[in-house]
Amino acid sequence: MRPYAMTKGRTEPASGAYIGLIDVVAAVAHLRLPADARLSREHRRVLSHCRQPITVVDLASDIDLPVGVVRVLLSDLSQYGALRVVATSREPVSHERLLRDVLDALQAL
Amino acid sequence: MHYRHFDTVEAEVMPAAAKILIAGGFGVGKTTLVGTISEIRPLRTEEMLSDRSIGVDDISGVDRKTTTTVAMDFGRITFRADLTMYLFGTPGQERFWFMWDDLAYGAVGAVVMADTRRLADCFAAVDYFEHRGTPFIVAVNCFDGAPTYQPEDVQIALDLVPGTPVVLCDARHRDSVKNVLVTLIRHAIAKSSANREYQGRPLPAG
Numbered sequence: 001m002r003p004y005a006m007t008k009g010r011t012e013p014a015s016g017a018y019i020g021l022i023d024v025v026a027a028v029a030h031l032r033l034p035a036d037a038r039l040s041r042e043h044r045r046v047l048s049h050c051r052q053p054i055t056v057v058d059l060a061s062d063i064d065l066p067v068g069v070v071r072v073l074l075s076d077l078s079q080y081g082a083l084r085v086v087a088t089s090r091e092p093v094s095h096e097r098l099l100r101d102v103l104d105a106l107q108a109l
Numbered sequence: 110m111h112y113r114h115f116d117t118v119e120a121e122v123m124p125a126a127a128k129i130l131i132a133g134g135f136g137v138g139k140t141t142l143v144g145t146i147s148e149i150r151p152l153r154t155e156e157m158l159s160d161r162s163i164g165v166d167d168i169s170g171v172d173r174k175t176t177t178t179v180a181m182d183f184g185r186i187t188f189r190a191d192l193t194m195y196l197f198g199t200p201g202q203e204r205f206w207f208m209w210d211d212l213a214y215g216a217v218g219a220v221v222m223a224d225t226r227r228l229a230d231c232f233a234a235v236d237y238f239e240h241r242g243t244p245f246i247v248a249v250n251c252f253d254g255a256p257t258y259q260p261e262d263v264q265i266a267l268d269l270v271p272g273t274p275v276v277l278c279d280a281r282h283r284d285s286v287k288n289v290l291v292t293l294i295r296h297a298i299a300k301s302s303a304n305r306e307y308q309g310r311p312l313p314a315g
Contacts (some may be wrong), residue, residue: 003155003178020215022126022195053123057152057183057195066153066178086123088215096301099217102127103294105188109146109287 003066006042011068013075017085019056021067024086025074026053037080046073047082124191129293130212132199132238133222134230138250138280139198140182142222146286147184147196154179154208199234209237218297219245220289222280225258228266235267244297246274248289 004011013019027050033039039047042065049063056074060067077083131139143149155178184196197212213219221234231247238245249263258266260275269275276292279285 003153018214021197021211022128022215024123024126026123055124055126055193055195058150058185061150061152061183064151064153066155068155088126088128095217096298096305098125098127099294099298099301101125101192102188102194102217103291103298105192106194106287106291106294109186109188 003069006040006065006069007072010072013071015075015079017075017078019071019074019085020088021057022055022088024053024055024088025050025059025083026086027051027083028081031082033080033082037082039077039080039082042069043073043077046070047077050083053086124193126193126195128195128197128216129290130197130199130216130219130243131222132219132231132234132245134224134227137222137224137227137230138252139222142220142248142250142278142280142286142289143182143184143196143198145280145283146290147186147194149182150185152181152183154181213237213241213243216243218293219243220293221245221247223247223249223263223267224252225249225256225263226252228263231267235269239270244293244300246276246289246293246296248276248278248280250280251277 027047045063046059049059054062056070057067059074060070063070065073074083074085078085131143133139179200181200182198186194186196188194197216199209199212219234219238221231221238223231235245235247247263247267247269249258249260251257257277260277263275264273274292274296276289278289
C-alpha cells in the first residue's frame with residue numbers, strides 16, 4: 001500500500017499543529033471516542049503502540065511507517081481525544097535543567 | 110517558520126528527550142560517530158515531489174504532489190527510562206535541505222563534523238546553525254594520513270564566531286565521541302545561561 005493511502009492522501013496533520021520528531025505521545029487511559037470517530041486499522045495500530053509514552057520517531061521506527069504518515073495519524077487521534085502530545089520543553093529554565101541532566105548522564109556513560 | 114503548538118500537558122511521568130544533530134559533508138564520519146555511541150534505529154521519511162519535476166502524468170492546473178519514501182537512521186542513547194538523547198545525522202545532498210528545519214526544530218545543539226582535506230564541505234552547515242542560532246561545535250574527524258591542524262587553524266579557516274568550540278576527534282572511539290558530546294552540551298548550557306542573562310536588557314551599543 002502506498003504510505004499516504006493510509007491517511008486518505010493527506011500529508012499534513014488535520015489540526016495544523018506541528019508535531020516534533022521527539023515530542024512524546026501517550027494514549028489516554030479509559031478512552032471514550034466521539035460517536036463520529038472513524039479509526040482505521042493504522043490508527044488502532046498507532047494507538048496500541050503508545051499505551052506507554054513514546055517519542056514520535058521511536059513510534060514510527062517501531063511500526064515501520066513513514067514519519068509523515070505517523071504525524072497525520074497522531075493528529076487525528078489527538079483530535080479525537082485518544083492521545084496526548086507533549087511537546088519537548090523549550091522553556092529556558094527547564095531547557096537548562098534538561099541540558100544539565102543530559103550532561104551528568106553523558107559523563108557517567 | 111512558525112508552528113502552532115499543542116498545549117504542554119503536565120503529565121504523571123513523561124520521559125524527557127533531547128535531540129542533537131550531526132552535520133557535515135558526505136563521508137566525513139557522521140554515521141560512524143552516531144554508531145560509536147548510540148543504538149541505531151531505522152526511520153522512514155518522505156520527500157515531496159511536485160508533478161512538475163517528474164514531468165509525467167501532467168494534470169494541467171492541478172498542483173498535485175507526490176512523495177517518495179526515504180530511508181534514514183537515527184541514534185538513541187537511553188540514559189534512564191525517563192531520559193533519552195537522540196542523534197540525527199543531517200542528510201548531505203542538496204535535495205534533502207527541506208528536512209533540515211524539521212530535524213533542527215527543538216534541537217539542543219549540533220555537531221558539525223569537518224575533514225581537514227575538505228573543509229569547505231561543512232560551510233553550509235556552519236552557516237545554517239549560525240543563522241538559526243542553534244548552539245554548535247565543530248568536531249574535526251582525524252582521518253589517518255590527513256594533515257593535522259590545530260583547532261585554532263580550523264577556527265580561522267571556517268571564520269567561526271569567537272567562542273565556538275573546535276575539538277579534534279576520532280569518530281570510531283567511544284571516549285572521543287563522548288568528549289565531543291560533552292563539549293557540545295557544555296557549550297549549549299553556557300549559551301543558554303548567557304541568553305537568559307541578556308533577556309530584558311538593552312543590547313550593548315555598537
